[in-house]
Amino acid sequence: MEIIKPGTRIPFLSYRRWGFILSSVLIVGVLLLLFTKGPNLGVDFEGGTMVHVKFGDAVTIGQLRAALEQSPLGGVVQDFGGAGEYLIRMEKSTAQIDTVGRDIRNVLDQGFGQGSYEVLRVESVGPKVGDDLRRRGILSVIFATIMMGAYIWIRFELRFGLGAIVALIHDVLITLGALVVANFELDLPIVAALLTIAGYSVNDTVVICDRIRENMRKYRRDSMEKIINTSINETLGRTILTTVTTLLVLTALLVLGGGVIRPFAFTLFVGFLAGLYSTIFVATPMILFFEKGRRR
Amino acid sequence: MRQSLVIRLVLLVVCLGAAGIYLAPSFVSGLWFLPENGIRLGLDLQGGSHLVLEVEVEKAVENRMRRVRTALRDELRERGIAFKGLEIDSAGELVVTASQGGMERIRELLTAEFSQLEVSASGAGADGAELRAAFVARELENIRDFAVDQTLETIRNRIDQFGVTEPTIQRQGQHDILVQLPGIQDPERAKALIGKTALLEFKLVDERGDVQAAERSGAPPGREVLYGYEDTASSGVRREKIPYLLEARTLMTGDAIADANVRRGDQLEGLYVELALNSVGSTAFDRLTGENVGRLLAIVLDGRVYSAPQIRERISGGVASITGNFSFQEARDLAIVLRAGALPAPVKILEERTVGPSLGRDSVEKGVFSFILGSVLVLIFMMAYYRGAGVLADVALVLNIFFMMAILAGFEAVLTLPGIAGIILTLGMAVDANVLINERIREEVRNGKSPRAAVDTGYERAIPAILDSNLTTFLAGVILFQFGTGPIRGFAVTLCVGILTTVISAVYGTRIYYDYRLTRRNLVRLSV
Numbered sequence: 131m132e133i134i135k136p137g138t139r140i141p142f143l144s145y146r147r148w149g150f151i152l153s154s155v156l157i158v159g160v161l162l163l164l165f166t167k168g169p170n171l172g173v174d175f176e177g178g179t180m181v182h183v184k185f186g187d188a189v190t191i192g193q194l195r196a197a198l199e200q201s202p203l204g205g206v207v208q209d210f211g212g213a214g215e216y217l218i219r220m221e222k223s224t225a226q227i228d229t230v231g232r233d234i235r236n237v238l239d240q241g242f243g244q245g246s247y248e249v250l251r252v253e254s255v256g257p258k259v260g261d262d263l264r265r266r267g268i269l270s271v272i273f274a275t276i277m278m279g280a281y282i283w284i285r286f287e288l289r290f291g292l293g294a295i296v297a298l299i300h301d302v303l304i305t306l307g308a309l310v311v312a313n314f315e316l317d318l319p320i321v322a323a324l325l326t327i328a329g330y331s332v333n334d335t336v337v338i339c340d341r342i343r344e345n346m347r348k349y350r351r352d353s354m355e356k357i358i359n360t361s362i363n364e365t366l367g368r369t370i371l372t373t374v375t376t377l378l379v380l381t382a383l384l385v386l387g388g389g390v391i392r393p394f395a396f397t398l399f400v401g402f403l404a405g406l407y408s409t410i411f412v413a414t415p416m417i418l419f420f421e422k423g424r425r426r
Numbered sequence: 427m428r429q430s431l432v433i434r435l436v437l438l439v440v441c442l443g444a445a446g447i448y449l450a451p452s453f454v455s456g457l458w459f460l461p462e463n464g465i466r467l468g469l470d471l472q473g474g475s476h477l478v479l480e481v482e483v484e485k486a487v488e489n490r491m492r493r494v495r496t497a498l499r500d501e502l503r504e505r506g507i508a509f510k511g512l513e514i515d516s517a518g519e520l521v522v523t524a525s526q527g528g529m530e531r532i533r534e535l536l537t538a539e540f541s542q543l544e545v546s547a548s549g550a551g552a553d554g555a556e557l558r559a560a561f562v563a564r565e566l567e568n569i570r571d572f573a574v575d576q577t578l579e580t581i582r583n584r585i586d587q588f589g590v591t592e593p594t595i596q597r598q599g600q601h602d603i604l605v606q607l608p609g610i611q612d613p614e615r616a617k618a619l620i621g622k623t624a625l626l627e628f629k630l631v632d633e634r635g636d637v638q639a640a641e642r643s644g645a646p647p648g649r650e651v652l653y654g655y656e657d658t659a660s661s662g663v664r665r666e667k668i669p670y671l672l673e674a675r676t677l678m679t680g681d682a683i684a685d686a687n688v689r690r691g692d693q694l695e696g697l698y699v700e701l702a703l704n705s706v707g708s709t710a711f712d713r714l715t716g717e718n719v720g721r722l723l724a725i726v727l728d729g730r731v732y733s734a735p736q737i738r739e740r741i742s743g744g745v746a747s748i749t750g751n752f753s754f755q756e757a758r759d760l761a762i763v764l765r766a767g768a769l770p771a772p773v774k775i776l777e778e779r780t781v782g783p784s785l786g787r788d789s790v791e792k793g794v795f796s797f798i799l800g801s802v803l804v805l806i807f808m809m810a811y812y813r814g815a816g817v818l819a820d821v822a823l824v825l826n827i828f829f830m831m832a833i834l835a836g837f838e839a840v841l842t843l844p845g846i847a848g849i850i851l852t853l854g855m856a857v858d859a860n861v862l863i864n865e866r867i868r869e870e871v872r873n874g875k876s877p878r879a880a881v882d883t884g885y886e887r888a889i890p891a892i893l894d895s896n897l898t899t900f901l902a903g904v905i906l907f908q909f910g911t912g913p914i915r916g917f918a919v920t921l922c923v924g925i926l927t928t929v930i931s932a933v934y935g936t937r938i939y940y941d942y943r944l945t946r947r948n949l950v951r952l953s954v
Contacts, residue, residue: 131811136872182785227775228621231614250785252613254778259478263911270909277905278898285894319844322906322914326921329902330855333895337862340891364869371861375807376854379800383850386799388792390470390785391843398851 134367142410143359143418149411153300160307169310172317173253175267177260178221179230181205182251185214189242194218197241203233211389215250227254251390267321274325275299278332286339289420294335297413301331301404308400314393323394327401330376334369334409341365342417354421358414366410373406431941438938442825445832452835465835468842470913471790473783474608475616479581479773481601486573486771487566488518494543495520501539507531510554519546520559529555570601573770578603581620581773583766588619588759602776613780615759623728623772624763626680628714628746629672631722631734637671650674652724654731656751670731672724677714679768682707686764688757691749697757698749701764708744716740727760779912793846800850801827808857812864814953818939819860822931826856829927834920842916852924858895859932862888867954877952881940885933892933896925 173180185194191209194216198205205220220230231252238247255263275295283291302324309316341361349357380402383395452464469476491514498520499512509532511523520543524532529548536543542565547558561569574597581603582595594606610616632649640651654668684704691698703711715723715737724734725748732750752760805823808816830852834841867884875883903925906918 131813136869227778228617231617231778231780235614248782248784249780250782252778252780254775256774256776258480259777266909270905273909274902274905277901281898281901318910318914319917322844322910322917325902325906326851326899326917329899332898332902333858336895336898337891340894344887365865368858368861368865371811371865372855372858375804375857375861376851378803378807379796379850379854382796382800382803383847386792386796387847388789390789391793391847394844394847398847 132367133370134363138363138366139359140363140366141359142362143355143415146411146415146418149407149415153408153412156304156307157300160303160310163307163310167310169306169316170313172315172320173219173255173260174317175260175264177255177257178219179227179252179254181218181220181231181234181249182210183216183218183238183247184250185216185242185247187214187242187246189214189247191216193241197237200241201233201237203230203237205234211392215389227256230254263318267318270321270325271302271328274328278328282332282336282339285336286343289417290335290339290342292420293413293416294332294339296416297335297405297408298328298331300408300412301327301401304404305397305401309393309397312396314396317393319391319394320397323397323401326398327405330402331405331408334372334405335413337368338362338365338409338414339417342414355418358418362410362414369406369409373402376402431938431945434934434938435942438935441829445829448832448836449828452831463835463838465831466838466840467786467790468840468845468913468916469606469608469779469786470781470843471786471793471841471846472608473781473786474606474610475613476777476779476912477605477607477617477620477775478598478777479577479603479605479620480776481574481577481603481769482772482774483570483573483601484518484771487561487569488514489770490569491518491520491561494540498522498535498540501535502532505531505535507535515558518560522557522559523554524557525554526550529557532557574601574603576770577773580766580769581605584619584762585616587762587766588616590616603773609783611783613778615755617775617778619759619762621773621775622763623769624680624766625728625768626683626764627676627726628678629674629676629724629726630718631724632671632673633722635671637669640671641669645671645674648674652726652729652731654734668731670724670734672726672731678707678710680764681767682710683764683767686761688754688761689747696749697752697754698747699752699757699761699764701746701748703744703746705744708742711744711746712740712742715742789843789846793843793850797846797850797853800853804853804857808860812860812954815860815864815867818936819857819864819932821939822860822936823853823856825935826924826927826931827853829931830920830924833923833927839919839923840916841920842913844913845916845920848917848920848924852920852928855899856924856928856932859888859892859928860936862892863933863936864954867952871952871954878944880952881944885937889933892929896929900925 191207195207198207198218203220205218208217208219210217218234231249235249275298278298279291279295282294305324305327309320314320338361341364342358345357345361349360377399380395380399384392384399387395449464495512495514502509502512508528509522509524511521513521515521522529522532533545536545536559542561543559544562545557546560549556578595578597585593585595585605585607590607590610592608594604596604598604605620607613607616635646635649637651640646640649645651650672651669652672654670656666656668682703683701684707685702687700689698689700719737719739721737722734723737725732732748735749748760801823805820808819808823810816812819827849830849863884866888867880870880870883900922903918903922906921907915910918
């Protein structure tokens with residue numbers, strides 16, 4: 131079986147203008163979204179408490195909200211994949227970590243009766259830890275970006291490294307935007323997923339860079355544009371195949387993995403799609419762009 | 427060629443055997459030749475609590491300063507040195523006031539006997555000389571350090587008595603303690619047990635003083651108002667707050683306790699906690715009760731009066747008791763904290779992550795289910811796409827998963843939910859190496875090369891790309907491990923281990939097969 135017939139010559143680079151427009155629109159949109167609405171920070175980074183409860187009987191989200199409103203705890207209720215499961219989120223000011231678990235149980239006991247519900251998860255993060263986690267999250271993304279760029283720079287050339295970094299930032303930003311749109315909270319596992327996307331975004335770019343380097347030696351007379359285009363086409367089968375197998379398993383995880391892992395799987399899924407696109411339409415045109423800049 | 431092939435085959439078999447041995451304990455147990463532990467499940471999969479506590483070390487410093495003050499006062503009196511004042515100010519410094527001449531002798535005493543203090547300021551006050559002293563920096567560090575260590579030990583004792591299998595209790599950072607309680611059923615109770623300072627004090631009740639007046643306008647010097655809570659029989663659960671006017675002086679503390687146990691009294695008393703005192707405690711209690719027959723003795727725990735019984739006679743048996751309408755659980759937990767001793771400083775919970783057992787089980791089931799479906803999809807896809815080479819890639823994939831699990835088990839790594847996701851992700855990405863190789867071989871075959879040449883060049887050309895691309899992801903994994911905590915580390919570990927095993931099984935494992943077929947010279951057409 132073959133998806134891409136040998137000798138396929140799709141002039142990807144001639145579409146680079148369209149890719150540039152599409153990416154720019156997406157990135158500007160994401161940035162607008164991030165600066166206006168802002169990412170939905172989870173308790174990991176913002177502090178506060180999240181309680182995941184499951185009710186045995188049918189308790190509607192409205193009933194739960196009403197019960198919480200009467201208590202001093204307050205809290206925002208969110209439906210968690212139906213079936214009587216809800217997430218209750220409390221601000222750090224109203225929730226004392228030492229007692230919040232007990233307080234919420236008291237409220238639920240009063241409102242719905244003891245034993246009518248089960249507390250599946252409690253996550254409480256104090257402000258000090260939240261600040262620390264946020265700092266670590268940001269640092270890890272910056273470090274990863276720099277180190278991967280540096281690695282490619284050393285192994286290949288500076289422009290390849292720059293192309294890889296642009297593609298990586300592109301992928302991570304678009305995934306962030308998708309998270310905001312899908313209303314998923316940004317927490318530690320999501321940052322881990324973003325870093326993984328960064329890793330695999332570069333992975334894809336490396337494979338094409340490797341081919342470009344090889345073809346640069348093979349076809350010395352050809353223009354850089356032609357060499358890059360040939361390389362993209364030659365590795366196209368692999369790019370699609372690997373993305374397909376990865377998306378296959380991620381679909382399995384997304385559908386069957388359960389609610390807790392869903393945001394994580396979603397992040398990876400979007401990230402890999404973005405990675406597939408950016409490898410062809412962002413990273414390689416960037417290499418050409420930096421190449422031209424050098425020649426001038 | 428032949429010889430290297432044999433060596434590689436033997437190596438593969440040895441690796442398989444070793445992997446089997448390391449993996450086996452995760453499924454069966456009790457065989458003598460097997461390692462003891464298999465893959466451990468993280469708290470998010472088996473359920474449990476993850477707590478980060480901050481030890482409020484400054485409180486320990488304050489307490490120590492108070493003790494130093496008492497020691498200094500006793501010393502001054504013993505030596506007959508006159509002083510006007512000996513106080514601790516709001517900054518926690520010791521302030522001594524005395525006459526000019528007395529101050530000279532106090533200074534001498536401080537240098538000779540109290541080397542943990544240093545004079546921070548001195549001068550002439552309104553009446554005589556004034557001197558301020560604080561702990562030297564090293565002593566300060568020692569006190570804080572010791573407070574954290576002792577808190578950790580005490581918490582460990584409490585948890586051991588509470589009964590948690592394989593808890594983790596360790597220092598984290600400077601003044602924090604990490605507590606992990608796997609499989610715990612009642613996290614709230616555990617939290618209360620761990621967080622209780624459990625400072626037990628015996629104080630005399632001032633029956634002649636006016637409690638109401640003291641409540642309104644503050645307690646007179648040397649006295650303090652503390653509260654007790656009592657169930658009022660008529661209103662059931664509602665607890666009534668009862669004020670007590672106490673002599674501020676603490677006659678005895680929880681240090682005097684050797685053991686504490688729950689006892690059942692008669693109908694009226696209900697449950698009570700019996701305290702067995704150590705020898706120092708017995709003597710002190712004997713004297714205390716002997717000197718104060720007829721008075722009320724308040725038993726105060728963490729600033730709350732539990733009971734204030736009348737001392738009917740001198741008690742010399744070294745046994746005291748705390749009553750207070752306990753449920754069995756309350757009485758048991760109280761006995762535990764009293765036995766384990768007080769925390770040298772209060773603790774504050776900075777972070778809590780608790781997963782109930784049912785959610786953990788659910789996550790494992792769903793994780794395994796997605797893993798199986800994911801693998802089947804990938805295996806079928808590879809077979810359909812590459813036929814012979816696809817089957818080979820599938821074998822490599824199965825080996826890969828096998829090795830990966832074995833390594834995780836061998837290092838006793840903790841498997842978390844993101845970790846499972848990492849394994850599933852590896853499934854999808856692992857075939858990448860084989861895809862790269864197979865695509866290359868296809869190209870070479872199209873270029874008209876012989877099977878042998880196609881395989882050789884295919885591998886040779888694909889390997890740099892495979893190594894480079896996997897190394898970058900590996901880098902991301904290392905960074906994740908460095909900056910991440912808990913479940914994230916679990917993910918980082920599976921990611922990195924997965925990359926290692928992928929490269930080895932997909933590149934070197936599959937090559938054995940080709941070399942074997944090529945050596946036998948019966949590989950005429952490559953199925954790729």
